[in-house]
Amino acid sequence: MLAKIFSCGLLGVEGVIVTVEVDLNYGLPGFIVVGLPDAGVKESRDRVFSAIKNNGYAYPDKKVTVNLAPADLKKEGPSYDLPIAIGLLTASNQIEGNFSDTLFFGELSLNGDLRPVRGVLPMVLAAKREGFHKVVLPQANKTEGAVVDGMDILPADNLKQVIEHLKGKKSIVPYQIDSQALLNKGQASYRVDFSEIKGQDNAKRALEIAAAGGHNVLMSGPPGSGKSMLAKAFPSILPALTLNEALEITKIYSIAGLLKDNIMTHRPFRAPHHTLSNVAIVGGGSLPKPGEVSLAHLGVLFLDELPEFQKTALEVLRQPMEDHEVTISRVNATLTYPASFMLIASMNPCPCGYYGDPTHQCTCTKNEIRRYNSKISGPLLDRIDIRVEVPAVDIKELESRAPGESSESIRDRVNRARAIQNARFKNDKGVYFNAQLEPHLIDQYCALDQEGRDFIEMLYDKLKLSGRGYHRILKLARTIADLDGAEQIGLIHLSEATSYRSGQ
């Protein structure tokens, strides 16, 4: 007797429907899994055996063959326990019925309890895409699954509940949540608000522009000037997540096994330590996992002490910064993870940290400073539109100052600027904000008037502006004009944009 049950596997950030075929034959009792299973899948045999037996059902006394199709995709992990158990019971006629519109996954314990698995969201999304209507999954994964609209999410505590539901004895009630409400609820709070940061108006303004146009930022300043705090406050002025964006981020975190709540309500803020390796940045492993660039997807990758990072680790950043995705090839699979992040980097002006600070004596030699700065390559710097100097602040002056503008009111301006950009780029595929503008689009959208052209000409002369530098200034000026609500880029926008290319 042959049974056919549907489950789901993972390929990159996408779910792939896997057909679990269970066949019972006469012969010596045994259990064979085919279809490129890993050790975790092979071990299913023992868990399924005990789980069926301990719930009062009979484990068939026959030769069991399990086939996982498509057979060329590597299967990993324990999420096939539940479909194999259901397949066995159906094949041995202990359950009857056709489950072709239902997806099963879950890990079994020996007493039949269902344990959570990772990657639930992409699997449920795949189920919806492939036309399934019901998903049976472990109780602990129910909210993550229920985030997807239009699916019957059937959570179960143990194998027995699943069997009774399938037999029609005691139905499981579909679990539902309002994912938009969940998203809104989570978005209310941020770690650091901009009003908590006193002074540093220049850096705050630079971050506002960065948020509005999606530009990357490099902050340079002595220790204790507040670079890290500024970076931590940065997510609070980014536009709120839409449900689709939230799902996309949740998918990545679900696969990486890092999902703490049911849905990601905040843009990710990743601040990896500077000892991290190339693989940790872009992702990898024999069965590839997403790296920091993907975990920062639609959010912020904060690299503190940029020159301390390994040079190679910084260079691998270049491609994802350009393409907004990263492709990893390994023996087992070639996967593409999304990686559309904003880079916020910080560094000291010199190895000792006090160059340019009037209250401390810098002890570095000119060569040391040059060597320190040269750790960041030109191509990487080219991809950073905004470079801002963050001076040390006087504590006494800080205490005397009124609190700054709140994140909320800055975010309002950012949202308005983003709305202008969305309207402008509605016909340009793959372009959502100014930082993504390619040279031909810059010509189209950042046209200058005569006054502006004269100014740029003067810059060429005085600052020895390069072609790339020219484009950077135009992109920034476009964003500043958008924040200003201006159609035409004016002299004041250009001149402000020029002030954020410090350190050249």
Added chain:
Amino acid sequence: MDSKMIYDIWLSSLTNVSNIKKNTLLTVYETAENIYKASASDLQRTGLLREKDIQKIQDQKSMALAERAARFIEKNNIFCLPKNSLHYPSRLEKIYNPPVMLYAMGNVGLLERDLTVGMVGSRKSSLEARKTARQFGGRFSEMGITVVSGMADGVDSAAAEGALCGIGSTVAVFGSGIDVCYPAGNRNLYERIREKGLLLSEFFIGQPPKSGHFPLRNRIIAGLSDGVVVVEARLKSGALITADCALEQGKTVYAMPQSINVKSAVGSNQLLKEGAKLVTEPEDVLEDFIEIKDIQKIKPAPPEKSQESVRSEKNVSLSEDEKTILDAVKAGVNTVDGLVQRLDEPIAKLNAALMMMEIKQMLKVSYGQITLLF
């Protein structure tokens, strides 16, 4: 080249015999030629040198190195000024341990100008100090005073740059061989001083800059100057060594006052505390050497105007915003954060205006600090 000169070059090529010992030998033997021709036993009999030093001299009796250097010197128009020669600067004859040999490139006449002023300061100086050094260098030079410095980064270079624009011109004294441009980043300045000023070094051709050379170099700077102006110096810096040398040689030390909170000026402020003469304008130095009424006569008659003097507030057009900012900065609000508070303008507008003023080269913003450039 004088046929005897080769012996002087040979003496100078003995880099492992100190200048003091060479001087001692010269007092006995009078010329380098005699030293060269003296046998080891001769040298021993004088009792001036230790066995080891005599050995060193004997080991280097070959002329090959000196001859190669002589060809190089001739090809590159380098002047050799051995001690006791006609053109040897008279100011140096009077100091302790005068260099036995000077190599020079450029206008040797500058060494005998009536009035010379040394200008020294930190390599990592504030923008402010470099600006002042350039101004003072320019003013001195316009009045016909020659500025002596070390062409190091920072204050020294700035002073030399300023002085190059006037008739006084500048002398740069090296801590390396005269053909070695150190710091290498000053190549452009090196060429310009060779054209219009004077490069000077006591070290043999091709000698690299060594840390031990610089204190020696500083005694020459002090020696060539009638007074030494310390623009900005840290507590432990070469500029203070130069000031010490100047004091030992009985010359006046001048220093410019700065905020007590600026770490890079602790040394120069210390000098003031110890009695150095405080300088706020070039005339403060001048009055020690010339009658005040003469100063009036030496009106600047610059053959070519320096960029500095062309650029002034009056001939740069300013918008209203820029004027407001300029007034505030002049009133002492010299940080960007301070401007935001004082003027109550959005930072966007201020940044745009500051950038404009920076492009007009009126000021410079660095790590939130605003420095006026004129």
